[in-house]
Amino acid sequence: MNRQRMDVTIVGGGMVGTAQAALLAVRHPHLRISLLEASDMDPVVKPDAYDARVVALTEASRELLEEVGAWQLIAGKRECPYTQMRVWDADGTGSVYFDCRDVKLPNLGHIVENNVVLQALRERIEALPNVELVTGFKLESWWRDCGLWHLQSRLHDRSDDDGLGEESPVLTTRLLIGADGARSRVRDLLRIRTRDVEYKQTALVCVARCEQSHESTAWQRFLSTGPLAFLPLAGLGDDNHCAVVWSADDELARELMMLDDKAFALYLEKAFESRLGGIESVSERFSFALRARHAEAYYGPGAALIGDAAHSIHPLAGQGVNLGLMDVRVLTEEIDRALSRDIAPSHASVLARYQRRRRGENAATLKAMSTFKSLFGAGDLHWRWLRNTGLSMVDASPLLKKRIIMRAMSI
Numbered sequence: 001m002n003r004q005r006m007d008v009t010i011v012g013g014g015m016v017g018t019a020q021a022a023l024l025a026v027r028h029p030h031l032r033i034s035l036l037e038a039s040d041m042d043p044v045v046k047p048d049a050y051d052a053r054v055v056a057l058t059e060a061s062r063e064l065l066e067e068v069g070a071w072q073l074i075a076g077k078r079e080c081p082y083t084q085m086r087v088w089d090a091d092g093t094g095s096v097y098f099d100c101r102d103v104k105l106p107n108l109g110h111i112v113e114n115n116v117v118l119q120a121l122r123e124r125i126e127a128l129p130n131v132e133l134v135t136g137f138k139l140e141s142w143w144r145d146c147g148l149w150h151l152q153s154r155l156h157d158r159s160d161d162d163g164l165g166e167e168s169p170v171l172t173t174r175l176l177i178g179a180d181g182a183r184s185r186v187r188d189l190l191r192i193r194t195r196d197v198e199y200k201q202t203a204l205v206c207v208a209r210c211e212q213s214h215e216s217t218a219w220q221r222f223l224s225t226g227p228l229a230f231l232p233l234a235g236l237g238d239d240n241h242c243a244v245v246w247s248a249d250d251e252l253a254r255e256l257m258m259l260d261d262k263a264f265a266l267y268l269e270k271a272f273e274s275r276l277g278g279i280e281s282v283s284e285r286f287s288f289a290l291r292a293r294h295a296e297a298y299y300g301p302g303a304a305l306i307g308d309a310a311h312s313i314h315p316l317a318g319q320g321v322n323l324g325l326m327d328v329r330v331l332t333e334e335i336d337r338a339l340s341r342d343i344a345p346s347h348a349s350v351l352a353r354y355q356r357r358r359r360g361e362n363a364a365t366l367k368a369m370s371t372f373k374s375l376f377g378a379g380d381l382h383w384r385w386l387r388n389t390g391l392s393m394v395d396a397s398p399l400l401k402k403r404i405i406m407r408a409m410s411i
């Protein structure tokens with residue numbers, strides 16, 4: 001590894017951290033940037049099967065990927081623009097239908113597999129001379145002196161018998177950005193506390209092949225046990241595959257994970273009211289415990305948090321990555337501003353401005369998701385009436401629908 005002193009070091013090479021490295025590198029070719037990732041595995045995109053983990057990218061996120069040159073590697077290949085969205089309540093008649101033509105847009109967003117996004121971003125940063133990607137570097141400890149962070153890890157070494165690997169060299173940086181996910185080590189080392197809400201739900205994800213075309217539509221049915229989404233996939237020659245995200249109460253999720261594929265496909269088809277005909281096959285299932293988590297601060301001395309390290313959110317509106325990419329955009333704007341005024345990007349005033357612009361916005365989205373989750377989980381008659389009436393009112397109001405679409409797409 002190159003041991004020279006870095007201007008910016010990003011810990012965590014997920015979608016958000018890699019996008020941050022790419023955007024800073026593209027805008028500031030003179031900055032020396034390193035991206036540290038604990039895993040030493042490259043993102044794998046299977047040529048003949050979809051990955052079950054997907055993201056619904058907003059227009060704002062797509063534009064950011066375009067600016068760093070990653071969208072150009074994805075467009076027209078493994079992405080599905082969705083033109084409509086149908087949301088309905090399992091316990092009543094309330095439903096909402098969104099159509100991109102109502103807002104004169106070509107689509108409402110794009111569904112893309114996580115690994116497709118990550119692979120494209122990796123390809124871009126490998127072509128940028130001022131970014132160094134270090135894989136197999138798991139940040140464990142650090143110290144700070146004279147305004148610099150000194151970072152240390154154990155480099156993963158498979159030949160090492162005790163499995164701990166060799167002691168890593170020390171990496172020194174002026175600005176540290178924590179993009180190391182929901183269980184952020186950077187956040188812990190900064191001693192930033194979080195506010196957590198247990199949803200008592202587990203998200204179960206898989207890919208389903210349906211009898212009928214998905215019609216380039218994102219489908220979401222609200223069951224009293226949690227929302228069930230079918231998101232359209234494209235790129236492998238047909239339009240019958242959907243990514244399924246089923247956020248179910250923990251007990252139900254445990255039962256669903258234990259069913260064999262045939263029994264699960266039947267259960268899924270019933271829960272989805274056979275909207276796309278029969279479920280012909282399902283892929284391997286993966287499950288994720290759901291909890292909302294919000295960092296009480298987004299920065300410490302010379303360090304900032306972005307993405308899931310700062311906030312994790314219920315996937316019912318598919319906003320996690322999108323919020324993380326907005327953090328990337330805003331933190332980069334603040335760094336642009338600081339550099340144009342000869343202020344160090346690690347200066348507290350720069351990081352405080354970033355926090356001011358993002359924390360309130362993210363808190364409002366987290367609150368809205370928790371309210372939605374409670375509203376749609378409530379079984380008693382009054383709540384059912386309220387949410388069904390609410391859905392029907394939204395559906396009957398073109399202006400309200402337009403506002404919701406524009407906000408959801410961050411336009």
Ligand SMILES: Cc1cc2nc3c(=O)[nH]c(=O)nc-3n(C[C@H](O)[C@H](O)[C@H](O)COP(=O)(O)OP(=O)(O)OC[C@H]3O[C@@H](n4cnc5c(N)ncnc54)[C@H](O)[C@@H]3O)c2cc1C
Pocket residue numbers: 011012013014015016017036037038039054055056057137138139140179180181182184185186203204205245288306307308309315317318319320321322323324
């Ligand atoms: C079921 C489900 C469905 C979802 N659907 C959507 C959706 O449709 N749309 C959407 O926008 N969001 C969605 N999300 C949320 C989204 O997946 C997350 O918000 C997003 O992955 C967060 O990205 P990140 O880069 O911040 O963190 P992560 O993806 O968690 O990446 C963190 C990275 O840091 C690395 N790392 C961790 N610790 C260290 C360390 N100590 N040193 C070095 N590296 C480290 C990890 O290996 C990892 O690569 C969904 C989430 C779930 C669970």
